Amino acid sequence: MDIVLDLCDEYILDKVWAKLVPLSAFASSYASVNSTLAIPVVHSTSAWSQMVAHLPHPPIPMDSIASLYSSTVTTATPIAHLSAWPRDYIPRQLVSLCALTLVGVHILYFLFAWLSYKFIFNHDMMRHPRFLKNQIKLEIQCSLRAFPVMMLLTLPWFQAEVMGYSKLYDGLDTYGYFYLVASVPLPCISRITSGSVRRVPAVEA
Template structure:
């Protein structure tokens, strides 16, 4: 997020902050000499310089909210339009006005999820993470291997977080709102209780504060995580493909929404196999069969 903030400052936010809080020459002359007010370059023509924490927090909040709305509506719409089987909307457990409810739930969750995530982003901007810029620091082999490392580590983290959210002590309050969507559409991908959505994102933040990862690669993976989350919520039940027992895809997550206690993983089936919660997708479990019965 520090890279995104830097680019946003370069191309937009410096001008916005300069207009909102323009630099006053007399005020500048009276400011105490400190790390925050050392040069007119760092002030970026605003009384709030780039490294001023309140400015960073506000900027990060706006960037995050705008970004998640763009990601959500763009890719959920694309999946809904071109991948999601609209016949699923005739399923007996598909709710009235469900798509509208899914979107409303997501929009309501985004501000609180953003607020909860801000400390991680702020710590990243302040340089406390293990993100790095130069490939030469760890080499190309590590760069390539860090992708499966990120996916497997966060998958296990999400698995156990997700499974704990199904514990009776917290399920009704935190996770049941997401399981309102028995037959979800891609718009259900982010339709969480905000604390639920935040907790399932924590493994991704922990990773970059414990394991080195290239900054640009992390940004790409962060976008991928959100797109993948959208894609596995299309109620699909395509079975028999080569990676079915390895990749935890839409068919697996469809079973999770139908039966609640299986396939908690995000990307792979390994965590579910280790945790004893794996269920193999089968054509006989396809929710489309319920629709055909009505025909």
């Protein structure tokens, strides 16, 4: 999930968060920095920016603003196009993961449910007397009501993975080829050995 979140941040969510929580809403936090960096500050007076200004946000140090400004915008682009919530800010990660999980589960559900209904489901069952009226609609509604609960149950695991607690790695230089090859059969061996152990009933004296 960390790779999915990183890709979505790169191509979509950075722009979305720049609109939702713009850095310009916290202009007073970096007013002193602007004199040093000569960044075109835009003080937004919209109702949304005034409401967002009351949200908590991490400190905005000078080097972060300078690096963000130099790497993401040009000198003609105002700093309002940046977000006050950086990628590593946990509230932003939680909201982004919630949105991605809900969108993903809806896509997976309707895609495979349609394929199953189209090519696997026996349509003759719909003529069965015990087949409820609008049963397909009721099943879809039941699934949709369950998605938010499923999202909340999986959210802590996704957040832990994004924060690095899963110990996953994407480079062979971390542990080498031996660990990559050995990590495949090791779980299988563990399952075989645990399954081969039989429980011996206790013998009463």
